[in-house]
Amino acid sequence: MSVHIEKLIRRAPGNPDRILLDRVSVDIPDGSFVALVGPSGAGKTTLLRSIAGLDPHSSGLLTIDGRDSAELTPRERNVGFVFQNYALFQHMTVAKNISFGLDVLPGRDRPGKAEIDGRVKELLELIQLPNLGNAYPQRLSGGQRQRVALARALATNPKHLLLDEPFGALDPVVRRAVREWLRSLHDRLGLTTILVTHDQEEALDVADRLVVMQDGRIVQDADAGELEAHPATPFVMEFLGETLTFRGTVSGGIFLPETSHVTPFPVTIEEDGPGVALIRPHEVRLTADANGAPVRRIGSRYGLSRLAVDLNGRIVEVLGSGSEQIFSSGAKLHIDAARLFRNGTLLSIMNGRHAAAA
Numbered sequence: 001m002s003v004h005i006e007k008l009i010r011r012a013p014g015n016p017d018r019i020l021l022d023r024v025s026v027d028i029p030d031g032s033f034v035a036l037v038g039p040s041g042a043g044k045t046t047l048l049r050s051i052a053g054l055d056p057h058s059s060g061l062l063t064i065d066g067r068d069s070a071e072l073t074p075r076e077r078n079v080g081f082v083f084q085n086y087a088l089f090q091h092m093t094v095a096k097n098i099s100f101g102l103d104v105l106p107g108r109d110r111p112g113k114a115e116i117d118g119r120v121k122e123l124l125e126l127i128q129l130p131n132l133g134n135a136y137p138q139r140l141s142g143g144q145r146q147r148v149a150l151a152r153a154l155a156t157n158p159k160h161l162l163l164d165e166p167f168g169a170l171d172p173v174v175r176r177a178v179r180e181w182l183r184s185l186h187d188r189l190g191l192t193t194i195l196v197t198h199d200q201e202e203a204l205d206v207a208d209r210l211v212v213m214q215d216g217r218i219v220q221d222a223d224a225g226e227l228e229a230h231p232a233t234p235f236v237m238e239f240l241g242e243t244l245t246f247r248g249t250v251s252g253g254i255f256l257p258e259t260s261h262v263t264p265f266p267v268t269i270e271e272d273g274p275g276v277a278l279i280r281p282h283e284v285r286l287t288a289d290a291n292g293a294p295v296r297r298i299g300s301r302y303g304l305s306r307l308a309v310d311l312n313g314r315i316v317e318v319l320g321s322g323s324e325q326i327f328s329s330g331a332k333l334h335i336d337a338a339r340l341f342r343n344g345t346l347l348s349i350m351n352g353r354h355a356a357a358a
């Protein structure tokens with residue numbers, strides 16, 4: 001079951017000048033697990049609702065399994081939807097919550113009682129809560145409720161699972177466990193899953209691909225490795241993790257940072273001119289330098305020291321193994337890897353001592 005979207009535009013109801021989705025194109029092949037990420041207001045939920053058939057689009061094409069969505073009712077789209085506030089019905093047992101989507105089907109479509117009971121039993125086993133069918137939601141932990149919400153979405157046997165911040169209410173440990181379980185469920189059932197999340201790490205861990213949205217547009221659609229190596233814009237790189245930014249100039253194939261505390265490094269750009277180098281905190285090495293930038297330790301991560309480096313009043317935080325010498329003399333910064341942008345466009349990447357074309 002695939003979803004294909006081409007130049008989709010959605011205008012705000014009652015205000016056609018306000019564009020909520022701006023020429024969005026994306027392909028979600030059968031069996032894939034895609035995460036929609038982006039800042040608040042980027043249009044993630046709006047896109048998910050369009051796919052589910054909950055909101056109409058103004059123009060563009062949306063096909064589900066090759067069929068134009070305009071011809072399909074929400075039910076025919078074959079989607080299961082889990083919202084952020086997945087409130088279960090408190091007055092119904094877990095089993096009744098799960099069978100709800102089947103119980104409300106019109107008579108001719110509704111399976112018989114024995115079939116519904118069998119399906120609920122199967123789903124309770126799938127979510128590893130086989131003995132809780134008769135329990136009421138109040139008795140369940142957050143993680144258990146979340147799994148029941150997923151079972152409820154799966155009851156009608158959808159091929160697409162649309163999830164809007166489904167783990168928002170869970171604590172980080174439970175959240176990690178539930179998302180690992182979700183990924184294995186996706187693989188086992190052969191689902192096509194689209195997950196909206198605010199948690200970049202969650203998206204990077206669980207999804208095959210990330211679709212990064214900003215202001216109603218898709219800025220980049222790629223897997224985690226590609227996003228990290230070749231972010232389309234500085235925003236993508238900054239959105240996905242801690243980023244250091246150094247302004248400078250390219251001259252004769254060398255990037256010369258504005259600050260003298262950062263060593264120049266080679267880049268593969270023909271044209272000289274200004275540039276901005278974006279770097280992850282672990283891609284910087286520090287060496288002691290008598291005229292270097294002042295350094296202090298501010299914590300630790302992954303067994304490395306978290307160091308604050310004072311670059312003429314601008315503090316940047318890096319990860320390193322800081323020696324006493326660095327703390328007494330100051331440090332020079334050497335860049336191991338960088339992505340170089342000009343006017344918001346990626347020009348070149350530098351990895352190790354070998355520069356490569358973007």
Ligand SMILES: Nc1ncnc2c1ncn2[C@@H]1O[C@H](COP(=O)(O)OP(=O)(O)OP(=O)(O)O)[C@@H](O)[C@H]1O
Nearest residue numbers: 012013020038039040041042043044045046047198
């Ligand atoms: N029915 C509507 N009428 C007018 N504006 C709307 C409507 N629905 C959404 N919007 C606006 O569209 C933009 C995108 O909203 P959306 O909920 O899709 O963003 P999001 O990326 O899911 O954000 P969040 O991460 O905060 O949930 C927001 O500015 C929102 O205010």
